[in-house]
Amino acid sequence: MRQAWRVGDVRAAEKNLMATLPEGALMQRAAAGLARRCALLLEETGGVYGARVLLLVGSGDNGGDTLYAGAALARRGAQVRALLLSPERVHLAGLAALRQAGGFTTRDLPARADLVLDGIVGIGASGGLRPEAAAIVRELPALRRRDGERAVIVAVDVPSGVTVDTGDVPGEAVTADVTVTFGCLKAAHVLGPAAVRCGHVDLVDIGLGPALTGTPAVRVPDAADIAAWWPRPGATSDKYSRGVVGLATGSAFYPGAALLSTAGALAGPSGMVRYAGSAHREVVRAHPSVVVADRVADSGRVQAWVCGSGLGSGDEARTELRSVLATALPVLLDADAINLLVGGEHAEDLRRDAPLVLTPHDGEFKRLAGEAPGADRAGAAARLAAWTNAVVLLKGDRTIVATPSGEIWANPTGSAALATAGSGDVLAGLLGSLLAAGLPPVRAAVAAAYVHGLAGRRAAENGPVTAPDVAAALRPALAGLLT
Numbered sequence: 001m002r003q004a005w006r007v008g009d010v011r012a013a014e015k016n017l018m019a020t021l022p023e024g025a026l027m028q029r030a031a032a033g034l035a036r037r038c039a040l041l042l043e044e045t046g047g048v049y050g051a052r053v054l055l056l057v058g059s060g061d062n063g064g065d066t067l068y069a070g071a072a073l074a075r076r077g078a079q080v081r082a083l084l085l086s087p088e089r090v091h092l093a094g095l096a097a098l099r100q101a102g103g104f105t106t107r108d109l110p111a112r113a114d115l116v117l118d119g120i121v122g123i124g125a126s127g128g129l130r131p132e133a134a135a136i137v138r139e140l141p142a143l144r145r146r147d148g149e150r151a152v153i154v155a156v157d158v159p160s161g162v163t164v165d166t167g168d169v170p171g172e173a174v175t176a177d178v179t180v181t182f183g184c185l186k187a188a189h190v191l192g193p194a195a196v197r198c199g200h201v202d203l204v205d206i207g208l209g210p211a212l213t214g215t216p217a218v219r220v221p222d223a224a225d226i227a228a229w230w231p232r233p234g235a236t237s238d239k240y241s242r243g244v245v246g247l248a249t250g251s252a253f254y255p256g257a258a259l260l261s262t263a264g265a266l267a268g269p270s271g272m273v274r275y276a277g278s279a280h281r282e283v284v285r286a287h288p289s290v291v292v293a294d295r296v297a298d299s300g301r302v303q304a305w306v307c308g309s310g311l312g313s314g315d316e317a318r319t320e321l322r323s324v325l326a327t328a329l330p331v332l333l334d335a336d337a338i339n340l341l342v343g344g345e346h347a348e349d350l351r352r353d354a355p356l357v358l359t360p361h362d363g364e365f366k367r368l369a370g371e372a373p374g375a376d377r378a379g380a381a382a383r384l385a386a387w388t389n390a391v392v393l394l395k396g397d398r399t400i401v402a403t404p405s406g407e408i409w410a411n412p413t414g415s416a417a418l419a420t421a422g423s424g425d426v427l428a429g430l431l432g433s434l435l436a437a438g439l440p441p442v443r444a445a446v447a448a449a450y451v452h453g454l455a456g457r458r459a460a461e462n463g464p465v466t467a468p469d470v471a472a473a474l475r476p477a478l479a480g481l482l483t
């Protein structure tokens with residue numbers, strides 16, 4: 001698991017650590033790590049000696065890091081030019097170091113550069129980029145390196161223009177090939193559109209880790225976490241002890257949702273899948289191992305319910321929703337079931353002790369919460385989780401999982417190919433299977449999103465993706481993960 005931190009926590013840690021170190025030590029560590037990584041990048045494209053390096057230098061310490069790193073590259077023979085955004089407030093010692101190493105300042109963006117270091121703003125940024133900075137950032141894609149390819153762009157700490165604590169990108173922002181960050185990950189490296197702007201994120205250890213206290217802003221699971229959490233059958237397991245997941249999904253009108261959620265559930269770790277609903281004939285024809293019934297009330301025992309996808313919005317759908325919420329079992333509500341909650345008719349049904357998981361996309365989120373997730377997706381998911389006392393999985397490019405107590409996870413896997421009708425139904429089935437197998441709701445949600453994302457990537461390798469392709473890719477994705 002990786003952890004990403006808020007600016008306030010990073011600043012506090014930095015302050016504590018600096019009290020024990022000589023002045024400027026942290027910046028020197030940061031700049032040395034930055035220069036090392038830049039040199040490696042230059043070595044991949046013709047070497048450091050003679051390379052043209054452009055520094056974009058803002059008025060804060062982010063600019064200072066950049067100037068010192070530029071000085072180190074100049075000492076190794078690179079031609080380093082610094083474009084100062086606020087010459088009157090530049091980091092003076094950093095500029096002196098650059099000049100002493102043979103680097104120069106420039107007023108204009110050159111036509112050619114092999115490597116660009118974006119040191120316009122780091123964690124001290126406030127608001128969107130100012131116009132003069134935005135104008136420079138707009139020109140960066142046109143810069144060419146010596147072999148005619150696009151210049152390599154390295155963001156220093158964070159790409160300038162992103163909102164560091166939320167991962168929002170409110171306006172013009174740098175799109176980096178590599179982001180070299182210091183001490184710890186920040187939320188923008190793992191959340192929302194900012195994460196996409198970071199490219200490959202490289203973490204330089206400056207000794208900040210032990211000084212970080214409190215709760216990380218965001219946690220990011222890795223393959224080892226998911227493999228460790230994933231329930232597996234043992235010698236004494238039987239189909240019931242592995243958990244039985246119940247699906248109250250689909251309808252005569254939307255049988256596909258029933259089939260897709262069933263396919264997702266069958267790839268999960270539970271020992272049996274029960275389906276309850278009017279698409280039962282289609283389900284059993286496609287998936288003979290599924291035990292079916294007409295409705296939830298006539299279904300056999302299960303350990304968790306999934307309710308919603310394709311359920312419809314009529315009286316029958318409401319009855320099914322009431323039936324699953326009346327159980328003392330973990331319940332996942334998706335799609336139509338979330339829409340049925342709007343208006344508060346089920347407020348009493350939602351007062352339950354057993355776990356609840358909600359898996360809205362942005363539209364469902366807006367209907368339920370009364371406003372769109374907005375720029376702070378993680379904060380919005382956490383507020384909805386607290387309000388509903390549910391684990392909320394907010395779908396999107398970096399799917400977020402939030403708990404009522406404010407714990408936030410960001411999913412690192414996935415592919416835009418998952419933006420296809422029915423892929424959310426597959427996710428719901430898989431997540432339900434994990435709940436039935438006994439995983440705590442937050443882990444079930446994080447693990448399901450992770451594996452669903454891997455399956456989306458895998459499916460995309462074979463061309464355009466449909467939801468059945470995602471379902472079919474779950475098993476091979478799991479085989480790769482669990483062996």
Ligand SMILES: NC(=O)C1=CN([C@@H]2O[C@H](COP(=O)(O)OP(=O)(O)OC[C@H]3O[C@@H](n4cnc5c(N)ncnc54)[C@H](OP(=O)(O)O)[C@@H]3O)[C@@H](O)[C@H]2O)[C@@H](O)CC1
Binds near residue numbers: 058061128157
């Ligand atoms: N913390 C650590 O552990 C370590 C931190 N280190 C480094 O320090 C960096 C943080 O430095 P920082 O605090 O000086 O702020 P920083 O990001 O350079 O920018 C602030 C300046 O930018 C300006 N500005 C603001 N908003 C703007 C906008 N929207 N658009 C345009 N300009 C804008 C604003 O200028 P002003 O408002 O005064 O005009 C302000 O002066 C951090 O990211 C890392 O690189 C490492 O060296 C060592 C360990």
Ligand SMILES: Nc1ncnc2c1ncn2[C@@H]1O[C@H](COP(=O)(O)OP(=O)(O)O)[C@@H](O)[C@H]1O
Binds near residue numbers: 335394398416426
């Ligand atoms: N741009 C994107 N990049 C990555 N994943 C995405 C993107 N858009 C959607 N997804 C994922 O695709 C799935 C779509 O689910 P959903 O909107 O519920 O579709 P449906 O209701 O048709 O099943 C979610 O898991 C979501 O996280």
